[in-house]
Amino acid sequence: MSALQPLNLVSAAPRLRWPAFGRSALPWIVPLCVLALWWVASHRHWMSPQILPTPELVWSSLLELAAGELWSNLWISLQRLLRGLLAGIAAGALLGAWLGASRRAERMVLPTLSALAQIPTLAWIPLFMVCFGIGEALKMAVLIKAVVMPVLMHTLVGVRDAQPRLREAATVLRLPFGLRLRRLILPAALPSFMAGVRLALSAGWASLLAVELLASSEGLGYLMVWARQLFMLDIVFVCIVLIGLLGVALDRGIGWLDRRLVFWPHTSLGQLQLQRPNTFGERALAWVLPVLLLALWQLASAEHWVDPNLLAPPAKVVASALAGFADGSLIQAMRMSLQRTLGGLLIGGSLGLLGGLMLGLSPRAERLFGPSFSALRQIAIFAWVPLITAWCGLGEGAKWAFVAMAAFFPLLVATQRAVAQAPAQLTEASQVLHLGLLQRLRWLTLPAAAPGIFAGLRLALIYAWLGTIGAEYFMPSDGGIGSLMIGAEQLMQTDRILTGMVLIGLAGAVLNYLGQTLERRATRWRHA
Incomplete structure (x- = not known):
């Protein structure tokens, strides 16, 4: 036995070291492949050098900017x-x-x-x-x-x-x-x-x-x-x-x-929710501050404490809203914005759901792609605007791409966590029952992960709406509530700006309510 023991140790050593090296190398595969594809595409001129600069040019620009201009900004x-x-x-x-x-x-x-x-x-x-x-x-x-x-x-x-x-x-x-x-x-x-x-x-x-x-x-x-x-x-x-x-x-x-x-x-954090008033006095107390603010707004406008170009009186805001609904401009703007929101959500949410399922079901895929997605999440969404507009222009395609990117990461992260945190007994049950991948997804994984997935869907819906407003700010067009507000800002029409703000807030609240309702109905069987 003593003669065999060194032989076992020597033969087992490569098998112990290689998986550890493989696990540490997996996260670098995707970035290196992307870098190689970037190098090939830029040097073979698959895209214009103005659209896709070479890695060497980016590196030289970094060194040049680091001499002063980059750090000052x-x-x-x-x-x-x-x-x-x-x-x-x-x-x-x-x-x-x-x-x-x-x-x-x-x-x-x-x-x-x-x-x-x-x-x-x-x-x-x-x-x-x-x-x-x-x-x-x-x-x-x-x-x-x-x-x-x-x-x-x-x-x-x-x-x-x-x-x-x-x-x-x-x-x-x-x-x-x-x-x-x-x-x-x-x-x-x-x-x-x-x-x-x-x-x-x-x-x-x-x-x-x-x-x-x-x-x-x-x-x-x-x-x-x-x-x-x-x-x-x-x-x-x-x-x-x-x-x-x-x-x-x-x-x-x-x-x-x-x-x-x-x-x-x-202990865990409390719920960020407003306690409902129980008495008439408590309900009336909630209206004190809005009434006072409205009265102060009207008084400031009537007494010209503030330039009317900076703060339109309440009556003018109401009249502007009624006129916008009467001529259909506000309805058309909201329709176009909601279409972009739902279209971008469909694209980005679908990709996020599929990506989250892949990362949650496969530990190897999570080690391979997870670090890259985590690094991309750290980049603020608006930092991608100049790149998207350069590659996709200022049309509908660019807006949909930006909204899809805004909706992608919330659903990706929520789906991955929900699937990865599913009870281990489900995996054992699928093995005992010899279920295929699709059967496992349909009968075990998706029902167990449904609350997390629908919570991510609700968050993705909110981010898609915010992404729509941002896209309409940065990519001007002839329609959309964001474009309407930017145009009103250039003309100093605060009544239209305030109308747009109210509509954006109401639309966001309605979308959030719809997301909560969908989440409750889709997971009601868990509480039966």
Whole structure:
């Protein structure tokens, strides 16, 4: 036996080392293949050099830009992001703590904030451009709007739901407010607050790139637009790679900070939902702030506290909406936008579903393609606009491609996680029953993963709607609610801008409700 043991060890050694090497090499296969295809396509001139620059040109452009121009624009963008994050996080944390500590304030203020939150940050940009111009004030306004709501809602939940039993014990022990705040409320609310900061960082970074693409003379977004206009796509490629690396660095940084600050066990986060009022007084309290804001708006317009070109009176907004519905312009614009949303969702969602099933069912496919998809997810969606417009133009094809890309990743990630987290007993059952792949998908995998898949579908629907608005901003056309708002901004028609904002918010709320309804009906058998 002793003579055979060394022989077994020697013969087994290659089999132990090769799988480990193969697993570590798998994630690099896709990037290397893409790089090789890029090199061949660019050198064989399958596409114009202005459309597809060579890897060598991109590398030389990176070295040339790194000498100064790239870092100056990057520093400007990071400064804007830092200032917006500090202001937005501070405002969101203070408001969230106030609303979480006072049930009366929550009932009075939160419904109005929730209604305003239904209007995405993108829809506010034309109004902010009219009010603040295209200078630094515009960037700060957009960033603060994008950052405040995630931090506010998560802080509210963290403070409101901070360990009820410990709060009762603190009340019984009559602990001073300062000690209760420092030892109980802040530690209990910190996990939820950090989750809000993570979401705010992602939303703020994407919103900053969007506004720099639309209206800026400095920053990474401006550099990409300038390069796109001159068909210098080598610079666009450099900026896309840099934005992806920054996305990874920012996400890892906030994750590290989260682990350093939240190092104690804590329960899962509460639900971000508004508690329904039970009495007439509570229901009436929710209407106090909207009525006051409407009265202040009317008074400011009547007394000319604000230039009418900057803030149209409420009556003019209503008249503009009625006129738009009467002549059919608003109906036609909404129809075109919804068609783009559903068309892009069909393409991107189908690809995301198939990709998620592939990654969730096959560990080898996940190791092969998963890291590449994760890297692409770190690139803010609006960073792809200059590249898509250069390759696809400004027509319907480019808009559909952008919307499809916006809808692809939410459904991909949700499907992959839902399938991968399916109970292991299902795999054993499929093996015992000798089920084929299609039978396994139909009878076991898809029913088990249905809640996660439909949750991803709902999120993909929301992202497709936001992608539609963005596509209509960056790719002007004769139709669509986004194009209508950009045209109104150029003519200083705030009544049409406000009408478009309301319609975008209502459409987003309806799409979200439809997604929730579809999710409940498709998975109702799980709760029977």
